[in-house]
Amino acid sequence: MIEEVERWLEHRSWTANDWPVERLAALKRATGASVAVVLPALNEEATVGAIVDVIRRELVEAVPLVDELVVLDSGSTDRTAELARAAGARVVHRDAVLPRLPALPGKGEVLWRSLLATDSDLICFVDADLKDFSSAFVTGILGPLLAEQDVHLVKAMYDRPLGSEPGQGGRVTELMARPLLNMHWPRLSGFVQPLGGEYAGRRSLLEQLPFPVGYGVELGLLVDALHTVGLDALAQVDVGVRVHRHQDGQALGRMAATIYRTAQVRLARGHLVRPELTQFDRLPEGGFEAHTHAVDTEERPPMREIPEYTERRAAA
Template sequence: MLQVSPEIGTWLTRRSSRTGDWTTADLVEAKRGATVSVVIPARNEEATVGAIVTAIREDLHGVLVDEILVVDSHSTDATAEVAAAAGADVVAQDAVLPALGGLPGKGEALWKGVAATSGDLVVFVDGDLHDFTTDYVTGLLGPLLTDPTVAYVKGFYHRPLGAEADGGGRVTELVARPLLNMFWPELAGFVQPLAGEYAGRREVLESIPFVANYGVEIGHLIDLLERRGLDALAQVDLGHRVHRHQSTQALGRMAGQIMQTLFDRLERYGRLITATPPATMLAQFRRGSSDGFDRELVLTDLTSPERPPLNSLRLRDIA
């Protein structure tokens, strides 16, 4: 029998659900005047973003979803045009709060998406999903609309990779899960702590910082656990997820950003004090000549800047 701590076992029972637990009609009735924004961060996703927007617009817009926003994150293809043609509002990442300048990264797109929308509840959906269904949106909204004590909901799913039904999520299994189990075992019950599909109450999302890069998701979970407690967090089984997979070297850079964020939180919350902070430079090697003997050294700065809580900026002139 699987052995887990009593706290995790209780949380898994109370705070885990499936997208089929609610119908759209159930959620429309539970909405009671609340407004919902869907934010889709997208960088060079012209092949997939249009179908995602179309599905949400046709199935849920005006019924359960009030706003669909695509944040174009420095795309060099027709992502913005495709998203707009499908019926989304589209903003360029750096055009939101321009007085603050721009930072590169997914977390920056998410933060700008919160700033540019107005819904009481915000649902995040990645822009690279294939076979997308609006069950993702209804599933994530279910706990928030039906239980006022839930502040933030993570999705989880089967992630196929080649012949492996759950071969995706390599950074989760090799980096995020071991480190969370070591330092924040309270979060061990999350099936996919790095999932890009999640939702939260606006006042909650505006109260936490957003790491600008791929550390954003693990930063959210740790910050919310420390500030709100485990019972304010929930997770929903969304079925399966098919998306564009990253190269191994790209996953290495992602893993480094996640580790930087986690070590920053260890210091911030006094869980581990180090005399020397971790180095931020990642050295990788790229194949050079076709004979495979030459290697090009590639250096990536993993420094993880973050945006402050949006509610801390409300009194400033940031228009």
């Protein structure tokens, strides 16, 4: 197993510098593949406009690499939609996609619906809270898909600082996701950022996979992709440093519980408890107040099982 992972790391890991935009444009012309960039967004007015602006200027106008630039709004109450549209994105509200199914809260829900809101062959997901955004986050994860026809899913890897502390971000990854993957899916142990929100995949793969509706979507997709197309069809690209908003300790606890639940579903379908997570806040007058959160996560079926999707694809 260790030798397999080492071989994978050697020939399925790249850096963003390996994929200059001019080379990608030539590969895109040669393959005829179309490209969508999707930003799932919920109240990201501080950052979404700048991200969209960089992608539009550098990868739509300067070089015709991205065909669809979509912000999938998850019900924002701030100016996210307005600023994203002004910067050049097509803004789609979550509830406007597949309206017969009431939307569930969570990032995975909007990623799943984005398959029906886009038409491109290759889909890049980019979180909308990134600061100091570089278009290398898109070009890096696109490169292997355009150059290697047997690669089906590409994850970005990067350093994640926590404030001024380099490499201290990604706490849920280190405390929950990485131990789970190493113990239960050791072939995935070579992924530096298994929970990272920047990754790209072929539609032909993504439409086959179930999508956990919440925070567990990245782990779920990675594990299910391994079982669907195999390790050699997965890759990762170093894009440098990722700076974004960090969550407090209690939010991280809920995220970790969701990651565990997502792994549990894949390890023992049909033999599960329905877990809850109780956390505590100190009261001003002294003592603690308990808050209990459900961490049971629903999943959406593979998109190719949805009639509206198959009809749209057939029409296209």
